[in-house]
Amino acid sequence: MEFRHLVYFVTIVEQSTYTRAATVLHVSQPSLSAAIKKLENEVGLTLIKRNTRSLEVTSEGKILYQEAKKLLNHYQHVSKEMIRLKEQGPLELTIGLIESSNFWVPKILKQFQKEYQDAHIKLLEILSLTDVEKALTNFDIHLAITNQNLNNDAIETLPIYEEKLVAVLPQGHNLQDYTELTIYDLKDETFIICKEGFQTREDILYAFAKSGIQPMIQFEIERFETACRLVIEGLGITVVPENYVKNTVHSDYHIKHINDSHLSRSVYLAYEKNRYLPPIVLKFIGLVEEFFKQ
Template sequence: MDNRLLLYFTTLIDQGTFTNAAKKLHISQPSLSSAIKKLEENVGLTLIERNTRKISLTIEGEILYKEAKKLLNHFEQVHKEMTRLKKEGPLELKIGLIESVKFWLPKVIASYREVNPDVNIKLREVLGLKQVEIALQNYKIHLAITNQLFENDEIDTVPIYKENLVALLPKGHHLESAPTISIHDIKDDELIICQEGFQTRQDILNAFRKSGASPNIHFEIERFETACSLVEEGLGITIVPENYIKSNTQSAFSMKIISDANLSRTVYIACMKNRYLPPVIIQFIEETKKFFEQ
């Protein structure tokens, strides 16, 4: 399939009219119309409804448009990467992060930089499911370190470690001296929890559901940092990854294992399937896996 025809087709849909699309592509309207007809002949399908004044796609046209945008984007990124490699070499690594990686990621990066001292590393927080998917699909990041469970066949995940989820209670809480607690012990406390779209929220709600308890949700947050601050002010309790608070020794809250819930989460490296990954990306993935194997 001719990339040029796909470009003409997607530009027509994006621009909305043959006039605007032809202008954008710097070709004549008859040439654009001819190209669209040729594309339809090539695929053997009608792609555009021609009985309306407005550009409208058939069902087949919608499918081709969606896939063509992916193909063209991928082709453009590979072309850019090849051009950059010729001039500069493989010098960039873009990583999407969740908050709890702070306890180990600097160690991995330090080890990685010993072998790749010239790589420019860009770290970006990507927390919710949709945020991770969009960042990967749109080439904003090469890979994501995430606990999200994907139902997207285009994304590949490699589990790297498992971490416990623990409850944080404000100082002076009536369970402060308890060695462990249960879900039922905290079901009436004001709960600070992640927003919709976060896997940790789903894990916590599932634990309450299995225990036959209903959570008393009072705050919905995006970052664990915010949740911890609210707990320190005595505004409720929260449940966070144990690794997130490992380095926090001066906090005004107490950490408790939830003994009856088996609350934990798996952290993955996620990247797009069937996409070119420069050697520096593959090296980082291998360095991360080696860190946890050791």
């Protein structure tokens, strides 16, 4: 299977026509058609159905496209990485983060910087399942710190810690003097919760369902910061990771523990299995593992 033929095939699928693909690739249409025919003969499968009006990728072709795209992404990344290593050395690290990781990531980075003083580090907030998977498989980030339950064979996920979820109540709330709450205490409250596609939402709804309660959801948000601002304005209550709020001093809301073993979430370190990870990335992963072992 020639690498060039895979490039041609991926381009045809993405451009939807042989004409546009030939233009992008700077080859003639007959050469392009011959290359795809040779690829089909080699794999023994029909990859593209052709007629006078349109181009249709077969189910086998879609599988090859997905795998070929990963291969091309990996090839391009390694090529760029080798050029960059030759010119600059291993000085870049890009990490996708969840909001609650800000209580420990700076501590790791402080230690990390002792060895890589000149490293250029990008910290990107990447929250939803779709965005985390896309960022990893497209090589937009080297690794992710995420609470998403990634069911993807191409991604390695290392569980690093569990964190409790706590209730955030506005000032003057009738439950503000309680030492600890139960889920039943929250059953009639106006609820502020993450939108669909966020693992924290699933964790909260699972805990409520186990107690036989349907929360009264009125607001759906993406960021815990937004949820807390809505709480401050008296628009409802929310449930967020304890690590997001435990180190803050805020007189406009109350933080309450909830007595329920299901109200917690796992946090993972995730990275692409089949990607070259430079020493700078492996060093960061090692520091994270060491930090949480302690």
